[in-house]
Amino acid sequence: MINVLNLTPEELGKKFVELGLEVYRAAQVLRWVYEKGVYDFDRMTNLSLELRGRLKSLFTVALPAEASRERSEEDGSTKLLLKFAGADTVETVYIPRDERRTVCVSSQVGCKFHCAFCASGQAGFFRNLSMGEILSQVLLARDLSPDKKLTHIVFMGIGEPFDNYKELLRTVKTLNSKAALGIGARKMTVSTCGVVPRIGAFGGEGLQVELSVSLHGPTDLVRGAIMPVNTAYPVKTLIDACKRYVQKTKRVITFEYLLIRGVNASEKDARGLAKLLRGMLCKVNLIPYNPIQEFPHEAPPYQEIVRFQKILQENGVKTTVRFSKGRDIQAACGQLRSCRKIETGSRKHEA
Secondary structure: OEEHHHOOHHHHHHHHHHOOOOHHHHHHHHHHHHHOOOOOHHHOOOOOHHHHHHHHHHEEOOOOEEEEEEEOOOOOOEEEEEEOOOOEEEEEEEEEEOOEEEEEOOOEEEOOOOOOOOHHHOOOEEEEOOHHHHHHHHHHHHOOOOOOOOOEEEEOOOOOHHHHHHHHHHHHHHHHOOOOOOOOHHHEEEEEOOOHHHHHHHHOOOOOOEEEEEOOOOOHHHHHHHOOHHHHOOHHHHHHHHHHHHHHHOOOEEEEEEEOOOOOOOHHHHHHHHHHHOOOOEEEEEEEOOOEOOEOOOOOOHHHHHHHHHHHHHOOOEEEEOOOOOHHHOOOOOOOOOEEEEEEOOEEEEO
């Protein structure tokens, strides 16, 4: 069975032609799936009964099971725990705010990069998600929107998107396609912990997608203590790659900076960050730390956050403070988790 969601619109059209079906039939199926949210061929009523039967024998629209749903009482965000075939699970967050309808999607089951402050990699890495598995998160989250529409997609959930580069690009292009969801490229953001070779490659793709880089420290000493990726790609190497990206694309880079009291939130850190980024086409999102049990720290007091921001702004670095949504349901930045259930004889445990 071929999962429709694992094929780009162009690939689905080619597959239909290979099977002796008219290419416009593929376009009809895509409209049912992406515009109308219909995933059952029997309900695609502008297709003949004979064609529907044939499609059911060849294709599926595979969606994960919803294992649980939690809604934030503070801001209305909803976290979905989704279970794929093989019992792998990831979390996806739907975030409504004013007229915006944002989905935070996961790109991997687990994560290899093991940032100290992030729950997503604490259990290790299991596998990449396919394009269909990423798109299915978007479709299920869309059903939570009152008008069944989405405005923004952020690849900021579980996993490192650039570590699943091929499927990331296919997903972005499908989301952007008018034959699918038609979401504007500038309404999508890809976040990376700083995989330097992929930053260079992404800059050459000709996409208008926003790039967000997790920095979280102005020096190798500070950043390296909480982000193991810094060993492979030290701060200078990362910043140089970001400067080349900006020069090539003429696009603003957003640096995410998690403020952790006693770790990276001092005035000295602020001055170091200002020096590092001064004159660069960028902006900084300061994010007060969202606690996880494996990293027992806290965010700085509000006045210290404001002081950190002021130092950056005084040095010409555009800066905002972003308070994460969904903190009360463990759905905020750095709090999402995934797992794999493993069968061992008659016993079952989670990794």
